[in-house]
Amino acid sequence: MIELYHIWKQYQKPNWALNDITFKAQKGDFYFVTGPSGSGKTTLLNIISRGILPTQGQIIIDGKNIQRIPDHKIYQIRRIMGIVFQDFRLLFHKKVFNNVALVLEVLGTPKKEIKRRVYNALKMVNLQDKMYSYPAHLSYGEQQRVAIARAVVNNPKIILADEPTGNLDPELAFEIMSLFNEINKQGSTVIICTHDRELIRHFGNKILFLYKGKLLREEFF
């Protein structure tokens, strides 16, 4: 599903943000990417989502070499992914419903179907009662759950989440990680960047340890 071969990324010389990363994630895998700040976790996720291109190396997603996909066709790869950003990236002038519906609207899904699927996604994150609220009126944890609902509403093959529990209290972080676990059980490949050891200890079965852009080790439990 996700294959990375000798990925190098340099933003400016002489430092390498990623240093010869190679790994493969199969369909239905649940990966944690961990490491200290500046180890390259976010860069790795950005490269997988084709937000940025690597300096060297090859990335195969769902059988396609994504570096060969031209800019105007990136949407093809994004449509099989659900991305949860560290800063949520919600549209504050739109209601929760519209934020989640955005994913389906760009696909041209019929309105009735959008309503049904958005409701189901929000129910999954237990926010169905706040469907018509604005994100600004929600708590931090609720905003995070809206971002997760948006990422999963299209049943994507891959879910990428960058520090989805950062700044959340442990209880809420646990709840959100359980959600990802649920989504993973439905068949999506999930890759989560975090440095929360407690969560990794509890949920992790495949872990990538990054340090200064290098893949130190890959652990399987």
Added chain:
Amino acid sequence: MIIVLFLEKETPEPTLNALKEKVQNSGLVKDFQYTDAALAREKFLNSFPELRGVLDNLETNPFPPSIEATLEKQAMNTDTVASFIADLKNSDGVEDVQFNLEWVEKIQSFGRLARAIGFFLGGILSLASFFIISNVIKLNVMARQNEIVILRSVGATNTYIRIPFLLEGMILGMLGSGLSLLLLFLLIQLFPVYLGQALGALNELINFRYLSLGQCMWLTCGGAAIGALGSFSSLSQFLKT
């Protein structure tokens, strides 16, 4: 513009009729008036009554008969008029033809120059509109950059993202053209009133007419196209990742 044909004094009736026919059927003349020698004398005396004594002292009437032909406005092409005048000069019974072709040519070349300056300024203004619209859209895009990033991340195509901005650019362009057309209309209505009689004979040559419906539509479509191009170019750099 008027052409005056001074005729020979004793022009026989058939020659005169042939001349009148030639003038009438030329296709260049709107109307004409024949003035015989006696009428010419009378007109002169009406204009300068104090010179009656001078005329009375003359043994013969010095005024020749003449034909005054008013040219059609569409017939102001100097080449056509020049060949018409040359033809008249060579006609039987015609002594002289009075028409200031050089002056007409000057006025017409001034018109051509004004038109060229108009096109040049139009080009510059079109470019200015393009840059102004593209900058307005750029500011708008920057204000909505977060939304664009989110749309890109959820799999929106570039076309899906572009359409609202393109529509905005087109509407801005159309509004700009509409406003310019309105200003032009007011200018055309007010300019002759403002100048009054100051234009004098130039009134005959300068045609203060508004654009046709087709030209207005072309200009509006052009404005919309400039607007669309402006927004297209300003969006491209935001649709890379």
